[in-house]
Amino acid sequence: MVDVVIVGGGIAGLGAAYKIRRAADAGHDVSFTLVEKDDRLGGKIHTDIAQDPDGGTYIADGGSDAFLTDKTAVHRVARLLGVFDEETGTLDETKKTFIVKDGRLVEMPDGIMMFAPTKIVPMATTTLYSWPAKLRMALDLVIPRKLRWAPGETAQDHDESVESLVVRRMGRECLDRLAEPLIGGVNGSDPKDMSLAATYPMLLDMEQKHGSLVRGFLAQRRMIEDMKRKYPPKPGARPRTFFSSFKLGLQFIIDRMADAAGRDRIRTGVSATALRRDGGRWAVTLSTGEVLDADAVIIAAEAWAAEALVREAEPAIADLVGTIPCSSSATVILAFAEADCPFDKRWHGILTPAVEKRSLTGVSLMSSKWPDRAPEGRVLLRGFLGGPRDQGVLLKSDEELIELARSQMVDLIGVKADARPRYAKIFRWPGGMPQYTVGHLDRVDEIERLQAGVAGLALAGNAYRGVGVPNALESGERAVTKVLDDFGIALAEDVVEEKRTR
Ligand SMILES: Cc1cc2nc3c(=O)[nH]c(=O)nc-3n(C[C@H](O)[C@H](O)[C@H](O)COP(=O)(O)OP(=O)(O)OC[C@H]3O[C@@H](n4cnc5c(N)ncnc54)[C@H](O)[C@@H]3O)c2cc1C
Numbered sequence: 001m002v003d004v005v006i007v008g009g010g011i012a013g014l015g016a017a018y019k020i021r022r023a024a025d026a027g028h029d030v031s032f033t034l035v036e037k038d039d040r041l042g043g044k045i046h047t048d049i050a051q052d053p054d055g056g057t058y059i060a061d062g063g064s065d066a067f068l069t070d071k072t073a074v075h076r077v078a079r080l081l082g083v084f085d086e087e088t089g090t091l092d093e094t095k096k097t098f099i100v101k102d103g104r105l106v107e108m109p110d111g112i113m114m115f116a117p118t119k120i121v122p123m124a125t126t127t128l129y130s131w132p133a134k135l136r137m138a139l140d141l142v143i144p145r146k147l148r149w150a151p152g153e154t155a156q157d158h159d160e161s162v163e164s165l166v167v168r169r170m171g172r173e174c175l176d177r178l179a180e181p182l183i184g185g186v187n188g189s190d191p192k193d194m195s196l197a198a199t200y201p202m203l204l205d206m207e208q209k210h211g212s213l214v215r216g217f218l219a220q221r222r223m224i225e226d227m228k229r230k231y232p233p234k235p236g237a238r239p240r241t242f243f244s245s246f247k248l249g250l251q252f253i254i255d256r257m258a259d260a261a262g263r264d265r266i267r268t269g270v271s272a273t274a275l276r277r278d279g280g281r282w283a284v285t286l287s288t289g290e291v292l293d294a295d296a297v298i299i300a301a302e303a304w305a306a307e308a309l310v311r312e313a314e315p316a317i318a319d320l321v322g323t324i325p326c327s328s329s330a331t332v333i334l335a336f337a338e339a340d341c342p343f344d345k346r347w348h349g350i351l352t353p354a355v356e357k358r359s360l361t362g363v364s365l366m367s368s369k370w371p372d373r374a375p376e377g378r379v380l381l382r383g384f385l386g387g388p389r390d391q392g393v394l395l396k397s398d399e400e401l402i403e404l405a406r407s408q409m410v411d412l413i414g415v416k417a418d419a420r421p422r423y424a425k426i427f428r429w430p431g432g433m434p435q436y437t438v439g440h441l442d443r444v445d446e447i448e449r450l451q452a453g454v455a456g457l458a459l460a461g462n463a464y465r466g467v468g469v470p471n472a473l474e475s476g477e478r479a480v481t482k483v484l485d486d487f488g489i490a491l492a493e494d495v496v497e498e499k500r501t502r
Helices: 011-025 073-081 120-125 131-141 162-170 172-187 201-210 213-230 251-261 303-310 315-321 391-395 398-413 440-452 469-486 492-500
Strands: 002-007 030-036 047-051 057-061 087-089 097-101 104-107 243-246 266-268 272-278 281-286 291-294 296-299 326-337 349-351 360-365 378-386 423-434 457-459
Touching (some): 002 011, 011 030, 011 073, 011 469, 030 291, 057 326, 057 423, 073 243, 097 172, 131 213, 162 172, 281 296, 296 303, 296 469, 303 457, 315 440, 326 391, 326 398, 378 398, 398 423, 440 457, 457 469
Parallel strands (some): 002 030, 002 296, 097 349
Antiparallel strands (some): 047 057, 272 281, 281 291, 326 378, 326 423, 349 360
């Protein structure tokens, strides 16, 4: 029997637990114990389901609210669990994004792909950029590539920051007005430090291949349009949207994974406080004082927690994990009566660039973005606060955070000044978002190289090879393959099952 202790009950840890359960069901002699320091499972996935005082239900995701539809891991696991039909897409008929400029909302021009324009008229007419900025962005078409890569070289060999690439190709205003709030906001990172190779390597690839980001995005747009023509949606099929979730919020998949993995093997409200090598085995000390004896340990916790845990047993790995900084943020979810929200509600999001100097980095209109997230006649909004531009945000009290988000919504969106929320929920995320800084992939390669030499140890989670939910889930599954491989267990049946559902 190979006993695995999993530290962390986010989607990475549960992905590992569920995979071990499938391996056991397939006849392998393996088992797990998962410990989660919080009283609940899910980590950065946390859906609050609450009632309006006058009836009706709010489904409010405080951390992740979506995953990229194109990434297969969550769909695959949902199919294995028999809950694929519980997935939902966004409401694309209301899909508009606004950017805050000088305190006002400017609609994102049509044809923008990431931050690059691919349509001339909307670009010429938008007030988002000054004319000098528009001309500067057009220079992307003629500015030569920085250098030509030697054959076989990749983005990783030529890593640079997001800020560096955007500014050299399209100018500072493009960075400040759109790339920073969009890329930096989504990743909770400062584009000045963000590694392109680890986050958007295709931008560096595009520059190599097309000599220009605009030409690269134009080619991508044509390819997407061709694909849509060639493969129109099947009648009755669920409309394909860029983002997906579950009808009951993302927590739904967490709970189903925990049920399937086996709740009897999962302990919440218990943290791992120390990890020691004990001969060929591992000793995991818990906050209860117990010591779990294990063949293998999967640490699926935040980078700072993983660093502390592996420090004694594997200081070189700890040093590398310690180079991954994490930013803090808070999300504030507020629901108002529709009468208190006399504004056009056909949009999903608002982005606030750092140059606007507001601590509110963005707003999602959850009741327009997703079906059935709020009762009839109610508007559900989610404000993002903090991130790299305001790391002190968590020092504020709950009342201060609610008032900060509410007053910004009044000021920017047009919520009535005297409107009081019918439902309010605060989520705090201390050190919640790992930052992939320049050179990140080289450091992760080195972590994995060192880890390969340590039998029965694997790190998982969103700190290493992708910050999104599907990446985190896959990292947990990969960690299982690694530690069982250390014991000569190859998960043939399980892997076949995964391939079939892709
Ligand atoms: C505000 C916010 C919004 C986001 N939005 C999106 C989004 O829309 N789409 C998307 O794809 N991604 C999003 N992300 C990222 C996404 O949420 C994460 O990638 C993913 O949920 C991380 O899962 P994980 O299992 O790696 O880590 P976590 O969810 O962080 O889980 C780690 C767990 O380990 C536990 N733990 C830590 N130390 C110990 C210990 N010593 N003992 C026991 N337990 C321990 C923690 O309590 C935690 O529950 C968002 C993140 C944040 C913070």
